[in-house]
Amino acid sequence: MTVIPLEEVPETRRWWARAAYAAVFFAVAVPLVAAGLAGTIALLITGLGALLVTVAAIYWFLISRGVLRWCALALAVLAPLVLIFLYIQASLLWEVVLSVGLAFVALVCARAALREPREGSTMTEYPAPTWKHAFLVMNPRSGGGKVVKFDLQRKAEELGAEVALLEGPGPVDVDALARQAVERGADLLGVAGGDGTQALVAGIAAEHNLPFLVISAGTRNHFALDLGLDREDPTGCLDALRDGVELHVDLGKINGRTFVNNSSFGVYAEVVQSPEYRDDKAGTVLQMLPDLIKGAKGARLRAQVDGVTVDGPQAVLVSNGPYGSNDVAGLGRRTRLDRGVLGAVAISASSTREAVGLLRRATKRGLIQRTASEVVVGADVPEIPVGVDGEALLMSTPVRCTVEPRALRVLVPRKRPGVPPAQPSLDLIRLRELAWGRHRAAVSAPAAAPSRPASPAGE
Known part of the structure; x- marks a missing residue:
């Protein structure tokens, strides 16, 4: 140092x-x-x-x-x-x-x-690879229609990329699309869509050691933001195809599935699994929260963070790299994505005293926040709901989260906004x-x- x-x-x-x-x-x-x-x-x-x-x-x-x-x-x-x-x-x-x-x-x-x-505080840049066959997956519905609004398909094709649109009456198997492209000789994969789709294709790119292009055409675009890309101008992400650099970033793994941002357990994951959630988000949350917080409904969790056990937390958040020390909900920014560790946050507030104790940032009860190489979440049921990069899934317990350091080669434009520096601790x-x-x-x-x-x- x-x-x-x-x-x-x-x-x-x-x-x-x-x-x-x-x-x-x-x-x-x-x-x-x-x-x-x-x-x-x-x-x-x-x-x-x-x-x-x-x-x-x-x-x-x-x-x-x-x-x-x-x-x-x-x-x-x-x-x-x-x-x-x-x-x-x-x-x-x-x-x-x-x-x-x-x-x-x-x-x-x-x-x-x-x-x-x-x-x-910034990630190391490497020379951009040469590519001959770039394959990009684009979701026209993501981000309120950014793919169409910014004419991303035409602009990408003019740069020599092959584009596959996720459209049609039924769901499209993105995994199969990307793997078929690799079999046909694709030497660069990319996604214009939400973080869930980004994670799926990023896992395939890492598996084949191919560069991966992130196009910020989703709604929240947390992964793109933490790469220093411009969320408001997804067109700028395509500049990486002609004037780019390469970053080597970590990938999170949850029971073998890739995630680029975070995986959530407990209250939030239980709520979004409800069939009523899409039609009435606020009403569903207010209806379900009392039983979930008091433990009368939902699985009882048990999290192991590098050997430290947290029994009965209401919520657990595991992130691909730690968020800022003041961000316990995964709503902020990660200054870099190549630290080789997971971020882990466990929240327990099953009584009024513990809820008030969160103000003191309690370490034994209330709130635990640390980095880890592995987080294992068990439960008293064989399956639990998990939110993986915003996708609602059911997973068999125990759920194991690990990190693959610098497993993904990300192609980004040389000129980009960058990631703002983290707020310093009050020393x-x-x-x-x-x-x-x-x-x-x-x-x-x-x-x-x-x-x-x-x-x-x-x-």
């Missing part, structure tokens, strides 16, 4: 750190001046109490039905309103608003100071040293492991 001496830190980062301390000082000073020490303590106690009541009320809203559910919702709404009323009665509302605003400014300044240079010791100039070496991101060499196209 490399080190960056503190003396070499840009002066702007020092001033960001000092600004963070200044904002914290004024955030504390405002209520002290307005209300005194006793009043400030009272403000903190009432604010924390309102927060805990709101969280508990939301939990009861999720696990209850009928009158109790709506009473819990009313309490969740009333708690912050009562807090605001108390602040108004004490003539301290604007002071509190100003103090909270200053605290937010302090957080922004601290993150700007702690953000290290991007060296080591208060490092922040203090940045602000006041104490000498210490700052450790940069670990260097990436040696990559798997690319084989010639068509090998």
